[in-house]
Amino acid sequence: xxxxxxxxxxxxxxxxxxxxxxxxxxxxxxxxxxxxxxxxxxxxxxxxxxxxxxxxxxxxxxxxxxxxxxxxxxxxxxxxxxxxxxxxxxxxxxxxxxxxxxxxxxxxxxxxxxxxxxxxxxxxxxxxxxxxxxxxxxxxxxxxxxxxxxxxxxxxxxxxxxxxxxxxxxxxxxxxxxxxxxxxxxxxxxxxxxxxxxxxxxxxxxxxxxxxxxxxxxxxxxxxxxxxxxxxxxxxxxxxxxxxxxxxxxxxxxxxxxxxxxxxxxxxxxxxxxxxxxxxxxxxxxxxxxxxxxxxxxxxxxxxxxxxxxxxxxxxxxxxxxxxxxxxxxxxxxxxxxxxxxxxxxxxxxx
Numbered sequence: 001x002x003x004x005x006x007x008x009x010x011x012x013x014x015x016x017x018x019x020x021x022x023x024x025x026x027x028x029x030x031x032x033x034x035x036x037x038x039x040x041x042x043x044x045x046x047x048x049x050x051x052x053x054x055x056x057x058x059x060x061x062x063x064x065x066x067x068x069x070x071x072x073x074x075x076x077x078x079x080x081x082x083x084x085x086x087x088x089x090x091x092x093x094x095x096x097x098x099x100x101x102x103x104x105x106x107x108x109x110x111x112x113x114x115x116x117x118x119x120x121x122x123x124x125x126x127x128x129x130x131x132x133x134x135x136x137x138x139x140x141x142x143x144x145x146x147x148x149x150x151x152x153x154x155x156x157x158x159x160x161x162x163x164x165x166x167x168x169x170x171x172x173x174x175x176x177x178x179x180x181x182x183x184x185x186x187x188x189x190x191x192x193x194x195x196x197x198x199x200x201x202x203x204x205x206x207x208x209x210x211x212x213x214x215x216x217x218x219x220x221x222x223x224x225x226x227x228x229x230x231x232x233x234x235x236x237x238x239x240x241x242x243x244x245x246x247x248x249x250x251x252x253x254x255x256x257x258x259x260x261x262x263x264x265x266x267x268x269x270x271x272x273x274x275x276x277x278x279x280x281x282x283x284x285x286x287x288x289x290x291x292x293x294x295x296x297x298x299x300x301x302x303x304x305x306x307x308x309x310x311x312x313x314x315x316x317x318x319x320x321x322x323x324x325x326x327x328x329x330x331x332x333x334x335x336x337x338x339x340x341x342x343x344x345x346x347x348x349x350x351x
Contacts, residue, residue: 074328081321089325093291096310101318108303108326110292115302115330117294118206118281119274122213127267129214130221134263138229139251150226157219165283168212173203173284180207184297197290198299204286207296212280217270224269228262229255268341272334278304303330 082089084104092107133153137146177200184200187193198205236254245253286299287309301309303326313319 071328071331074324074331077317077321078325078328079321081318082325084318085322095289096306096322098313098319098322101316104318104322106322106325108329111301111303111306111326112329112333113292113294114206114285114298114300115275115304115333117292118210118213118285118302119271121206121210121296122217122274123267123271125211125214126218126221126270130218130225130266130270131263133218133222134225134229135251135255137226139247139255153219153222155219156215157223159216161216161277161279162283164212164216165280168208168280168284169203172212173208176208176211177201177203180205180297183207191294192296194293194295194297196293196295196298197288198286198297200297202286204284204299205297206285206299209281209284210296212284213274213277216277216280217273220273221263221266221270224266225259225263228259228266232258265341268337271337275302275330275334275337276304277302278308281305282308303327303333 081104084102085106086103087094087105087107089107091109092105093109093113094105094107097105137150141149180200180203183193184195188195196205232255236258237250240250240254281302282305285301285305287301288299292298292300307323307327310323313323
C-alpha cells in the first residue's frame with residue numbers, strides 16, 4: 001500500500017497479508033574456521049626438523065627396545081636353570097646348592113626379604129632428612145650459604161660405593177655399637193630390635209647397612225626435592241606472606257603441597273638406587289646360614305650382593321642361570337617400584 005503526501009513524498013506501507021506467518025528468514029552466518037592448536041600446522045618442514053624428529057623418536061624407541069632386550073635375555077638365560085631347580089623358586093629361603101647342575105636347590109625368599117627390608121629402612125631414614133635439607137636450602141638458608149651447602153650434599157653422590165662400604169664397616173659400625181647394643185638389650189622384645197642371626201657388636205647387620213645406604217641415597221632425594229621446591233610460584237608465596245603467614249606456614253601451605261609429587265618421585269628414585277646397591281652392602285652385610293627373621297640385627301644377602309659374591313660360578317651356564325633368575329626378579333621389582341611411583345605422582349597431579 002502506497003500513501004502520497006501533499007509535498008510529493010511517497011511512503012510505502014507493507015501489507016501484513018504478504019508477511020505470511022510472521023516468520024523472518026535470515027541468511028545464516030558463515031561458520032568460522034576452527035582455530036588450530038598446532039602452531040606448526042601449515043609451516044614448511046625443514047630437513048633439519050625431520051632429522052631431529054627422527055633422532056628423538058628413534059632414541060625413545062631404542063630405550064624401550066634395550067629394556068625389552070635385557071628382559072628377554074635374562075628370561076632366556078634363567079629358564080634352563082629354573083628347569084633343573086628342585087625347590088620352589090619363590091618360596092625357598094635356604095642355602096643355595098648349585099654344585100650338582102642336574103638337581104639344583106635355590107630360591108629368592110630370603111634375598112627378596114633382605115633387599116626390601118634394608119632398602120625400606122634406608123628410605124625411612126633418608127626421607128625426613130632430605131625433606132629438611134631441601135626446605136632449609138630453598139626457604140631459610142641465605143643465598144651465600146645455600147649454594148655451597150647444596151653443592152656439598154650433591155658431592156655425596158660422587159663417593160664410590162666401595163668407599164661407603166669400608167667407611168660403614170670400619171668407621172661407622174664401631175660408633176654405632178653402643179646404640180645397637182642398647183637397642184637390643186632394652187627393646188629386644190620388639191621384633192625389629194631382637195637378636196638376629198648376625199653379631200650385634202660386629203656391625204655387619206642391616207642396622208649398619210641401612211644407615212650407610214640412607215647416606216648414599218640422601219643426595220638423590222634431596223636434589224630432586226630441592227629443584228621441585230624452587231619451582232613453587234613466587235606469587236603464592238608472596239600472597240601467603242601478605243596475609244600474615246609465618247615462614248613455616250608458607251612452607252606448609254604452599255611449598256609442601258606444590259612439591260609433594262616431586263618429593264615422592266625423588267624418594268622412589270632413591271629406593272630404586274637402594275634396591276640395586278651392590279658393593280657397599282657386600283662389604284657390610286655378613287652372610288649367614290640361618291633364615292632371615294626381620295630384625296635390624298640380621299645379616300644376609302640382597303639380590304645384588306648375592307650375585308656379586310658368587311661371580312666365580314658364572315663359568316657354567318646353569319649355575320650362572322640361577323643367579324640370572326634372581327637378577328630377573330630384581331629387574332621386575334625395580335619396574336614395579338617405578339610404576340608405583342609414576343602412579344603416585346600421576347594421581348597427585350590429577351588431584
